[in-house]
Amino acid sequence: MNPLRDKRRDTPRSGERPQQPAPAAPRLAARRAGALPAERLPVILEVAPNADYALIDSGAGRKLEQYGPYRIVRPEGQAIWQPALPERDWANVDAVFTGDTDEEGMGRWRFPKAPLGETWPMRHDGLDYLGRFTSFRHVGVFPEQASHWAHMEGLIRAARRPVKVLNLFGYTGLASLVAARAGAEVTHVDASKKAVQWARENQQVARLGDKPIRWIVEDAVKFAEREVRRGSRYDIVLLDPPAYGRGPKGEVWQLFGDLPALVDTCREILTPKPLAVVLTAYSIRASFFAIHALMRDAFAGMGGAVESGELVIVEKAAGRRLSTSLFSRWVAQ
Ligand SMILES: C[S@@+](CC[C@H](N)C(=O)[O-])C[C@H]1O[C@@H](n2cnc3c(N)ncnc32)[C@H](O)[C@@H]1O
Numbered sequence: 001m002n003p004l005r006d007k008r009r010d011t012p013r014s015g016e017r018p019q020q021p022a023p024a025a026p027r028l029a030a031r032r033a034g035a036l037p038a039e040r041l042p043v044i045l046e047v048a049p050n051a052d053y054a055l056i057d058s059g060a061g062r063k064l065e066q067y068g069p070y071r072i073v074r075p076e077g078q079a080i081w082q083p084a085l086p087e088r089d090w091a092n093v094d095a096v097f098t099g100d101t102d103e104e105g106m107g108r109w110r111f112p113k114a115p116l117g118e119t120w121p122m123r124h125d126g127l128d129y130l131g132r133f134t135s136f137r138h139v140g141v142f143p144e145q146a147s148h149w150a151h152m153e154g155l156i157r158a159a160r161r162p163v164k165v166l167n168l169f170g171y172t173g174l175a176s177l178v179a180a181r182a183g184a185e186v187t188h189v190d191a192s193k194k195a196v197q198w199a200r201e202n203q204q205v206a207r208l209g210d211k212p213i214r215w216i217v218e219d220a221v222k223f224a225e226r227e228v229r230r231g232s233r234y235d236i237v238l239l240d241p242p243a244y245g246r247g248p249k250g251e252v253w254q255l256f257g258d259l260p261a262l263v264d265t266c267r268e269i270l271t272p273k274p275l276a277v278v279l280t281a282y283s284i285r286a287s288f289f290a291i292h293a294l295m296r297d298a299f300a301g302m303g304g305a306v307e308s309g310e311l312v313i314v315e316k317a318a319g320r321r322l323s324t325s326l327f328s329r330w331v332a333q
Contacts, residue, residue, distance in 0.1 A: 024257030029264035034301020037330060041292055043309035045147035045327070049316040052123045053143045057090070057317040059083030067131050067139055068122040070094040074137050076322070084317035097137045109133045121205075124149075127177055129202040140172045140198065144311040144324040145240070148278050149178040151329075152236060155275045156182040159235070163275065166227075166234040168220040168262075169241045173199030173213075180211035184236070187214045189223045191247045219247025221258060224265045233271040236278070239263075243283040255284055259291075263298045274302075275332055280311065282325035291328040299330040306330050 049055065054066040060083055063076035071093040083090065096110045122131040124146065132140045156163045156179060165179040170188040172195055179186045180203075190196050196217050203209060216223060220241065227234075239262065245253040259281075266277050277299070281291055292308035299306060308328035312321040 024254045026257055026259070027261045029261055029298075031297060032264075032267075032300040035303075036296045037299050037302060038305035039292070039296060040305055040307040041309055042288065043307045044321075045144075045309065045311050046321065047144050047146050047311070047313045049314065052125070053141075053146075055143075055313045055315045055322060057083050057085040058315050058320065058322055062090075063322065064090055064093065067141075068120060070116070070120060070131070072139065073097065078322065081320065084315075095133060108135075124174060125178075127174070127181065127206045127208075129172070129174065129177065129205050130198070132198065141174055142171075142240075142324070144313050145175065145280070147311055148238070148280070148327070148329075149175055152238070152276070152278065153178055153182045155236065155331075156184045159275060163236065164234045164271070165236045165238070166224075166266075166269070168224065168237065168239040168266075169245075170199065170238075171195050171240070173202050173215075175238055175240075176213055177202060177206050177208055179236070180208055180213050181206075185212045187216065187234070189216045189218055189220055191217065191219055191245060191251075191253075193217050193248070217248055219249065219251040219253070221253065221262055221265070222247065222251065224262060224269060228265060228268045232269060234269055235271050235273070235275045237266045237269065237276075238278045239266065240280040243281075255281065256286075260294060260298075263294055267298055267302070273332075276329055278327070278329040280325050280327045284326075286326070288326040288328060291326055295328040295330055302330070302332075304330055304332045 055063060056066055057064045058076055058079040059081050061075060061079055062073055063079055065072050072095045073093050074097040094113055098108050098110050119130045119132045122129050163184040165184045165186045167176045167188045170176055170190045173188055176186045176188040188199060196215050200215055203213060241255055243255045279291055288308045292306060296306045306328060310323050311325045311327055312323045314321055
């Protein structure tokens with residue numbers, strides 16, 4: 001069994017406990033003709049401790065993190081080693097996620113020092129946004145994604161032309177804000193009305209209200225397929241799908257069943273001079289070789305390269321690497 005199966009087990013759809021059906025057989029598109037893109041792997045993209053976010057310590061099934069002004073303790077199934085810091089450091093925190101640690105557990109927050117409000121100010125690389133204690137254990141940002149954001153920002157700025165970005169499964173919008181700040185025209189799609197409301201709030205908090213971002217509450221597959229029919233095209237597509245999710249009208253998303261066709265659709269909606277398609281996957285029983293093979297096949301005949309590996313966070317206390325997700329991205333150059 002692959003050790004990555006419990007990555008990012010928190011399901012960000014708020015207020016919902018989805019029933020996971022048995023994995024569906026993949027809906028496969030016809031195999032693309034043409035030479036496969038070059039390949040680079042394994043690529044390990046690391047996020048180091050920084051002024052906005054740090055994984056301070058980890059161990060004994062928990063992680064201690066700094067999110068802006070707050071120190072937070074949350075469960076972390078992969079931290080099967082011992083904490084490096086003494087217990088007093090783990091006790092001197094602002095919030096602890098307690099409650100059941102089931103795959104989809106709702107759980108609760110405890111505030112050992114003083115009761116805290118639901119939201120708090122956060123920052124990423126000069127972008128202000130809101131952290132939030134949600135009923136799931138997550139807080140509205142997946143810091144490991146910062147590696148993708150920096151890469152995407154570089155591509156947008158280097159292009160020196162108008163760039164259109166599609167952010168599927170966009171959640172609270174950090175990637176959309178980074179893209180918009182870099183000058184791209186952004187379309188952000190998520191099935192959760194709450195997540196999109198939060199993302200819109202983040203746009204205001206980040207003082208990017210004048211930037212062109214379309215916020216869309218829709219099923220990612222339906223939206224992408226409609227864009228093909230409409231002839232809408234994008235230079236960069238980001239997709240960060242959960243293992244299992246639902247669209248706003250109850251459309252079922254199952255990664256193993258639906259990802260192959262969606263990746264193929266993403267190819268269909270690329271401009272003639274595309275820059276990249278960036279896929280992240282987590283909470284699945286697979287290795288990055290699986291999504292690497294899928295991406296290489298899907299981008300046959302397009303040139304460029306597919307690079308695949310893991311997104312990891314480097315811990316401050318002892319420098320251990322906490323793996324969070326698998327990724328595979330096609331890049332034109
Ligand atoms: C892990 S989050 C994405 C995180 C985001 N890329 C980031 O870095 O902040 C997955 C998102 O997929 C959304 N989702 C689940 N099923 C969906 C579907 N069928 N269509 C569109 N979005 C969906 C959830 O609402 C959730 O916000």
